[in-house]
Amino acid sequence: MMKQLIRHEGMRCANCGAVLEGEFCHECGQSFHSVLKPMHHMAEETVETLLHIDGRIVHTLPPLLLRPGFLTLEYFSGRRVRYVAPFRLVFVLCLLAFFVCHLRLEDSHIDLGPNTQLHATDNSFNAATTPAAVELALQQQLAGLERAQDALGPLGGLAASDLTVAKNAARQQAAQRIQVLEAAPAAGTALQPSDSLPTAADAEVHTKISNDWLNSPSHIEIAWLPGFANDRVSKSVSHLKANLRAMESPGASRQEAFDRLLTxxxxxxxxxxxxxxxxxxxxxxxxxxxxxxxxxxxxxxALHSHAYLFFSLLLGVSFGALSSWLAPHAAWVTYPLHWLEWGLALWIPAYLLIMQKRIYRQGWPMTLLKFGCIGFCYFWLLTLALLVAGALGMAK
Known part of the structure; x- marks a missing residue:
């Protein structure tokens, strides 16, 4: 059994030979403790490490959420040991935030079945030949959407956004049909039930163009790219077309393509x-x-700013999920949770502005001007990055 060293006086580093002045060599940083230890010592060190990390999280997350710029100023002042490192913090919070967002979107997806759906159709509007008939068809569709939501029971709250979109689409289709009906007498033309629909020839041409591109070969040959890069681009374009064909097809394949794109x-x-x-x-x-x-x-x-944004996103999505889960059982709890969500949303720009003011120490007019310019540039960069991420997701 190897003897465990407990004193370092008079010893030399086993790695570089320097005289030790503490538990770690001042020349190379190696510890004088042996790595060959019994298993129970390793378990004790593991628990100690985990507790130490937990302690740093407790010291890191509250000021990250409530004290703009505090962690950054502490880092610049050299007080870093008691807080989680910036890159590790943003890495963990980023993964957690997007993981919870993905779960939330998956939970919000509702399969309404073949007989119950929250979608508006314009067949009844196209068949109507008077504004009164359009209004009657609109009322029937709105009532049908309400019945569809009631049929979902407690899950109806999760489909509230889909219901609103369907209602707005129905009202818009009805308004367009009424405009066509009112314009027909002025033009002196006889209105047919299908006048507001595109002609079959137009639909056929559009379908032909779409099918020609989707079914065309996906081989890409760019002269200045090496062969493996051209093969990779061709494969991505092929996947993109396959996903688009799947999303245009009816049935389960469309939902599978959408789920794959989301993932x-x-x-x-x-x-x-x-x-x-x-x-x-x-x-x-x-x-x-x-x-x-x-x-x-x-x-x-930038690391601390994004860590705060990911933490706020994580909390906001968690509050929304908790509100939807508690709504059927304790509806009164949803009101404070909604207020917390709104508070988080309003605190984000205020937090970032105060953080920028505290760190760079400029006057409010200049800080506000730079904050607006930086936010404008970052918004368009983020929009472009998300579009690229969506295209890459479609190409997988």
Whole structure:
């Protein structure tokens, strides 16, 4: 059995031979403790490490949510040990936030079955030949949508957004049909039930163009790209066309294609956001170029800003899921949860503005101006990044 060392006086480092002045060598950093230990010692160290991490989380998350810029200023001041490192913090919160968002979207998907649906159709509107008939058809469709939601029972609250979209679509279709009916007498033409529909020839041409592109060969040959890159692009385009064909087809294949797109999109989001963080730091560097700060300082600001955004997203989605789960059992609980969601949403811009003011220490007019410009640029960069992530998700 190896003897366990408990004193370092007079000892030398086994790695570099330097005289030890503590538990760790001041030359190479190696510990003087042996790594060959009984299993119960390893279990004790594992528990201690986990508790230490938990302690750092307790010291990190409250100021991250409630004290704008505090963690960043602490990091710049050299007080870093008691807090979770910025990159680790943003990495964990990013994965957790998008994972919970994905679960929330999957739980919100409701299969209404073959006889119950929350979709508006325009057949009854096209068949109506008077405004009164259109109004009657509209009332019938709205009543049918209400019955469809009631048939879902407690799950009806999860489909509230789908119901609103369907109602608005029905009202819009009815308004368009009424406009066609009112314009027909003025033009002196006889109105047919299908006048508001596109002709069969137009639909056939549109379908032919769409099918020609979707069914065409997907081989891509770009002269300045190597062969393996052309093969990869061709394969991605082929997957994109296959997903589009599946989403246009009726039945279960459409839902499978949509679920696959959603999964791939959320799989791309963490990578997309990790690209956005250094871009946001670059924006800070450009707008604060005369403050003579290193890019690494701006990167720490970007890491803490995004960590806060992911934490807020995680809390907001969790509050929404909890509200939907408790609504059938204790509806009164949903009101404070909704207020918390609104509070989080309103606190986000205020938090980021206060954080920018505290870290860069400029006056309010200049801070507000730069905050608006940085937010505008970041919004369009994020929009472009999300579009790319969606396209890449479709191409898998």
């Amino acid at each position: 791939n999109f959320f799989g791309m989001l963490p990578q997309t956001m990790f690209v956005m963080i250094p871009l946001f730091a670059l924006l800070l560097k450009l707008f604060y170029v005369f403050r003579r700060r290193l890019y690494m300082e701006h990167l720490i600001v």
